[in-house]
Amino acid sequence: MSEHAPLPGILGDIEAAAGREAAIKLARARGGSRVHIPGKALDGHWLTELVGMEAAIKICWLFRNAGQGGSYVKISRGHHAIARQEIPVLLAKGWSNDRIALHLGVDLSTVQRERAKLRGTAQLSMF
Numbered sequence: 359m360s361e362h363a364p365l366p367g368i369l370g371d372i373e374a375a376a377g378r379e380a381a382i383k384l385a386r387a388r389g390g391s392r393v394h395i396p397g398k399a400l401d402g403h404w405l406t407e408l409v410g411m412e413a414a415i416k417i418c419w420l421f422r423n424a425g426q427g428g429s430y431v432k433i434s435r436g437h438h439a440i441a442r443q444e445i446p447v448l449l450a451k452g453w454s455n456d457r458i459a460l461h462l463g464v465d466l467s468t469v470q471r472e473r474a475k476l477r478g479t480a481q482l483s484m485f
Contacts, residue, residue: 362443369436375420380413382440389435395420397427437463445472 364370365381373381387408399406399414406414421429441462448458455469462469 365436365443366439367434367436368431369434369439371420372417376409376413376416380409380417381436383409384417384433385436385440388433389437390433392430392432395429395431397422438468441468442472445469446476449473449476 362378365373365378365385369381369385372384384405393405395405396403396418399411399418401411403414405417408414409417418428421431423429441464444462445458445468448461449472453461455466455473458464458469459466
């Protein structure tokens, strides 16, 4: 279960440009807010510190704004989309519902629902 569906919206654009890990880090650190993405990645900038220079260069390129040096971008949380994709992976690793909920920052009932969906899918595939 290592393949994931693309993340939604702007996080999907970031994922395509700079990778899933960078998109998730950005969502977790700055999700729900508007941030300034500079025209060029710089050492010491919060974006570079968060995702690394290589990913920051790609993100800056994605949101470059010719002549203006950068763009303001609203970063979505993508919280539930990320959680729905990570829960099956963590369940396959043998993690408990409680551990997954704490790790992903979601309610226990979210994990329980996703586990039930997976059980239903597995049962249907048996027929």
